[in-house]
Amino acid sequence: MSFTKYDVAVIGSGPGGFSAAVRAAQLGAKVALIEKSLIGGTCLNCGCMPTKFLWQSLNAKQKIRKADAYGFKANLEVFNFSDIIAKKDKTIANLRKGMELILSSYGIDIIKGSATFKSKDALEVLDENNKTDEVRAEKIIIASGSKPAVIKGFAFDGKKIISSTDVLNLKELPKTILIVGGGAIGVEMAAIFAGFGSQVTIAEYAACLMPSEDSEISAEINKNLQRAGVEVLTACTDALNNIDKYEKVLIVTGRAPNDSLEIENAGIKTDKKGFIKTDSYCKTNVDNIYAVGDIAGKNLLAYTAQSEGEVAAENAVKGSLLENSCVAIPQVVFSAPPAACVKIKDFESYKNIVYGKIPFTASGRAFIENERTGFVKCAVDADSKKTLAFWIVGAHADELINTAAQIIKSGKIPSREDFFHPSLSESLYNAYEDAFGKSTETAKISGNR
Numbered sequence: 001m002s003f004t005k006y007d008v009a010v011i012g013s014g015p016g017g018f019s020a021a022v023r024a025a026q027l028g029a030k031v032a033l034i035e036k037s038l039i040g041g042t043c044l045n046c047g048c049m050p051t052k053f054l055w056q057s058l059n060a061k062q063k064i065r066k067a068d069a070y071g072f073k074a075n076l077e078v079f080n081f082s083d084i085i086a087k088k089d090k091t092i093a094n095l096r097k098g099m100e101l102i103l104s105s106y107g108i109d110i111i112k113g114s115a116t117f118k119s120k121d122a123l124e125v126l127d128e129n130n131k132t133d134e135v136r137a138e139k140i141i142i143a144s145g146s147k148p149a150v151i152k153g154f155a156f157d158g159k160k161i162i163s164s165t166d167v168l169n170l171k172e173l174p175k176t177i178l179i180v181g182g183g184a185i186g187v188e189m190a191a192i193f194a195g196f197g198s199q200v201t202i203a204e205y206a207a208c209l210m211p212s213e214d215s216e217i218s219a220e221i222n223k224n225l226q227r228a229g230v231e232v233l234t235a236c237t238d239a240l241n242n243i244d245k246y247e248k249v250l251i252v253t254g255r256a257p258n259d260s261l262e263i264e265n266a267g268i269k270t271d272k273k274g275f276i277k278t279d280s281y282c283k284t285n286v287d288n289i290y291a292v293g294d295i296a297g298k299n300l301l302a303y304t305a306q307s308e309g310e311v312a313a314e315n316a317v318k319g320s321l322l323e324n325s326c327v328a329i330p331q332v333v334f335s336a337p338p339a340a341c342v343k344i345k346d347f348e349s350y351k352n353i354v355y356g357k358i359p360f361t362a363s364g365r366a367f368i369e370n371e372r373t374g375f376v377k378c379a380v381d382a383d384s385k386k387t388l389a390f391w392i393v394g395a396h397a398d399e400l401i402n403t404a405a406q407i408i409k410s411g412k413i414p415s416r417e418d419f420f421h422p423s424l425s426e427s428l429y430n431a432y433e434d435a436f437g438k439s440t441e442t443a444k445i446s447g448n449r
């Protein structure tokens with residue numbers, strides 16, 4: 001069999017593989033990007049981007065409803081769910097074209113097909129016509145991502161029992177939907193489908209939704225979902241015992257590795273769940289092979305996958321020892337309104353912490369925007385006066401959290417003139433002031449600390 005030899009072969013074109021391929025090409029390497037499905041991976045095709053399109057569509061609906069507050073008479077409650085899905089598909093296709101353009105601008109060879117390891121530097125690629133090709137490379141970066149985890153006895157049938165991928169392609173709005181799993185995907189889907197008018201039940205194993213979140217954030221998410229008409233079942237271990245009454249059952253109880261790569265042929269080690277073990281340089285136990293993103297099982301987020309992809313490419317091409325170090329990773333769940341948090345990496349080591357909290361009802365800008373739900377909470381090291389964490393629920397929390405992360409990372413003490421007035425981000429400063437009982441934005445008796 002003939003083969004083509006590359007400096008770097010990347011498996012998977014999600015955020016991890018895409019950024020690894022582009023960075024390796026920027027550094028002068030001859031790069032192959034092998035993809036068995038659509039360019040863009042989970043993030044673009046069935047994850048971050050389509051969910052955020054639907055969430056934005058819901059925001060548009062809610063904005064129309066609030067138009068009256070600004071003197072407009074608008075009644076556009078009539079919508080066709082299949083039109084929303086069609087517009088989502090068109091937007092995703094356009095974004096995909098953009099990614100393909102970038103890859104081709106760097107002269108990256110896109111090889112369509114499913115890759116398996118033959119040895120530590122040779123891959124077999126099987127295309128959709130059952131034709132095989134061989135790709136050899138000095139360095140291989142695995143970015144094969146993850147897939148929805150399956151609950152035994154409840155395999156996805158794409159009709160009634162559906163995955164996060166299936167739910168994004170429904171052509172009709174379900175009248176009733178049971179969502180099993182109250183993590184990031186479950187909460188986002190509950191907010192979206194309830195907002196569009198489905199009768200939603202969400203069932204979570206743990207004692208609260210988003211169990212790994214701060215308890216006040218979790219409670220606020222719960223409250224807002226209930227306000228939107230969602231039935232929330234927590235500490236629920238038997239959600240799947242009575243599914244007859246639901247039109248659709250969406251199972252979103254975590255992710256499993258995309259592990260059909262025959263990595264044993266290259267001697268690559270995994271953890272017990274099948275995620276590939278890597279060090280801080282994104283390298284596997286095999287010297288020329290790196291693994292990034294979901295398949296490495298660290299954060300299961302697009303931007304951390306992207307960061308790992310860039311680090312792996314630098315190390316693979318330059319032989320450098322760049323570490324994938326993060327000080328504070330902002331995280332967002334796109335509920336309605338969104339909720340977000342960012343915490344310094346070694347938060348638990350701080351012993352003398354004071355907390356501040358400010359509701360959005362205390363923000364003039366939130367008042368003008370008619371978005372008064374939620375709050376900003378922060379944690380400050382009482383000794384150094386540096387901020388250690390922010391939690392935000394409310395409109396634009398998804399953007400505010402990036403500013404919050406910069407405050408934490410800078411290590412500087414924030415001051416009033418850092419924040420434009422009137423802005424929602426002033427609430428970050430007001431929460432900080434509240435940690436020391438100095439917020440001038442709330443009444444003395446409000447007891448907001």
Ligand SMILES: Cc1cc2nc3c(=O)[nH]c(=O)nc-3n(C[C@H](O)[C@H](O)[C@H](O)COP(=O)(O)OP(=O)(O)OC[C@H]3O[C@@H](n4cnc5c(N)ncnc54)[C@H](O)[C@@H]3O)c2cc1C
Binds near residue numbers: 145260294301303
């Ligand atoms: C519903 C949902 C919403 C999400 N929302 C967000 C969000 O808002 N923000 C966020 O940061 N993260 C979000 N995520 C998580 C995010 O999508 C993933 O963390 C991210 O896509 C991981 O990137 P990756 O490059 O590791 O893998 P993926 O994006 O999964 O890409 C892997 C690619 O590898 C390909 N592949 C697999 N095996 C092979 C093989 N053998 N040969 C060739 N190709 C192969 C796959 O076809 C796929 O295209 C969401 C996920 C879901 C499911």
Ligand SMILES: NC(=O)c1ccc[n+]([C@@H]2O[C@H](COP(=O)([O-])OP(=O)(O)OC[C@H]3O[C@@H](n4cnc5c(N)ncnc54)[C@H](O)[C@@H]3O)[C@@H](O)[C@H]2O)c1
Binds near residue numbers: 331
């Ligand atoms: N906005 C974002 O950044 C975003 C959005 C969606 C997904 N994601 C990423 O995708 C990953 C996967 O999301 P996910 O929601 O599938 O996983 P998750 O780990 O966030 O949540 C799964 C939830 O299901 C619960 N669960 C498990 N088994 C159950 C059962 N039998 N019955 C009821 N509940 C059960 C768990 O306790 C957990 O709370 C996330 O970890 C996140 O990193 C990110």
